[in-house]
Amino acid sequence: MPAEITSPTPRVMGRLRLVSQGLLGGGFPTVPDAVRWMTCMQAQDLGSALWAVGQRVPGTAASDVRAALDAGTVVRSWPMRGTLHLLAPEDLQWILSITGGRLMNSLAGRHRELGITSEDISHCRDIAFKTAEDLKAGGAPGASREQLFQAFEDAGQITKAQRGIHLLGSLCQRAWLVQGPMAGANGKVGVQQLFVPFDEWIPDSRELDRQEGIAELLFRYVRSHGPATIKDFAWWSQIPLTEARAALNEVQDRLVELQIGGSSYWLSPETAAMLDDDVPGSRSLLALPGFDEFLLGYQDRSLVLAPEFAELVVPGKNGVFKRIMVSGGEVVGTWARTGGKAVAVEAEPFAGVLGPAAERSFHAQGRAYLKFMAG
Known part of the structure; x- marks a missing residue:
């Protein structure tokens, strides 16, 4: 059985997900x-x-x-x-x-x-x-x-x-x-x-039977999205929960389990090892796109997005995700691309205002986004 580590804060859990997804640590x-x-x-x-x-x-x-x-x-x-x-x-x-x-x-x-x-x-x-x-x-x-x-x-x-x-x-x-x-x-x-x-x-495709494939898909999901629950995976993949749980039995010896609030979250040993030191990114601010896997890739998004702000990200629960600002592992607002010929970006923080350091980080992210899309 994997080792158990208990009670990281939601913000730390969010930063662990940023690491797993290549959004912190160099990509x-x-x-x-x-x-x-x-x-x-x-x-x-x-x-x-x-x-x-x-x-x-x-x-x-x-x-x-x-x-x-x-x-x-x-x-x-x-x-x-x-x-x-x-x-x-x-x-x-x-x-x-x-x-x-x-x-x-x-x-x-x-x-x-x-x-x-x-x-x-x-x-x-x-x-x-x-x-x-x-x-x-x-x-x-x-x-x-x-x-x-x-x-x-x-x-x-x-x-x-x-x-x-x-x-x-x-x-x-x-x-x-x-x-x-x-x-x-x-x-x-x-x-x-x-x-x-x-x-x-696609002349060369891998061949995996159903049981082997589900186990592979689960392992790769946890490695790239963890900490995540088995229900998160079942929602993301639309694989029946019974089959997802059977796959977990096959791969859990290669994963680490976090017990939080009575739920089991799974992640890779490499990501879990960061809990031995300070998890990076406490002062990070990222301007992520709408529909990014950091938020969309989980059934339960409340770990990184406070429920009271959920409709600000998905207005009217219409399935259309706005661009999000993520600070220290937590969704703290949305942002928009504005203007016609003079394209710019505009922050829409939930709290109504960003601090000076966060404002500078957001505008650096905005410049990077505009340069990327123009290239």
């Missing part, structure tokens, strides 16, 4: 290194995802993350919770094999409403492969969503009323298609990705 050397460590990084909003990586890889620019997507050293797909994430290409297929079935079962009712059958999905697979092949022959690196929808329509597959989105998502969930390079042309920065056949874009 990672490359974009693929950061993404591979995090396993899955929420990326429904691409701009937020770019900065989430940038905060973990010092000295990079948004163009470096886009270049990784263009090169296929990082992929963006729907591995869990029906939302887009960044992940290492070799990890996508085995994670889909664990999570995809449950997601597709949850969509079965909606597919019946839309008149989508398994034959329709197979038909659209063949259409998509032919479309991608024809475009490739003409020098295009992939097919846009609009090109695929037009091809579906031409073959009698209706795409209106979200039917096209569900057909395309089903092809990606089955690892027949994957999002590939950005769709920019003529020197313009792309805002969408092109779709390509999965096996062409």
Whole structure:
């Protein structure tokens, strides 16, 4: 059994999470290194995802993350919770094999409403492969969503009323298609990705059976997100709690347990070792993007975000996370990008004002963000 350590404060727990996520202590050397460590990084909003990586890889620019997507050293797909994430290409297929079935079962009712059958999905697979092949022959690196929808329509597959989105998502969930390079042309920065056949874009995938894969996913989640509970993992991955607990039995000898308020939090031994000294970052202030894994990657976010401020981060509980300021391991406010041509950043602290040192740190973070996004 792992050693037990008791009662770090919530702020210390938050700083341990910052360390685990590469947000304190120097980060990672490359974009693929950061993404591979995090396993899955929420990326429904691409701009937020770019900065989430940038905060973990010092000295990079948004163009470096886009270049990784263009090169296929990082992929963006729907591995869990029906939302887009960044992940290492070799990890996508085995994670889909664990999570995809449950997601597709949850969509079965909606597919019946839309008149989508398994034959329709197979038909659209063949259409998509032919479309991608024809475009490739003409020098295009992939097919846009609009090109695929037009091809579906031409073959009698209706795409209106979200039917096209569900057909395309089903092809990606089955690892027949994957999002590939950005769709920019003529020197313009792309805002969408092109779709390509999965096996062409990701020729080498790891193979893990379900039990082995869940254990691997849990271990990597705790290593990159800990301290975290088993319920946090089950929510994040959408793996049934019974299977998550069984996986914990397989990996807990490589983890450390913290007992706090009757709950078990798990983290890596390397992160736990920092409790022997002062955990770094007590004076740190970070301007993190909306949807960052530091906040979104847990079922219970009250450890780092006081419940009374939760609606200031997710107004109306609408699922849209605002950018957050994190001071010493605690979410202390939100921030916004303002202006038109003269772009700037503006702090929105919960307490109404930042102290002088925190104000200076925030503006340094703001300058780093603007430089990153412009690069």
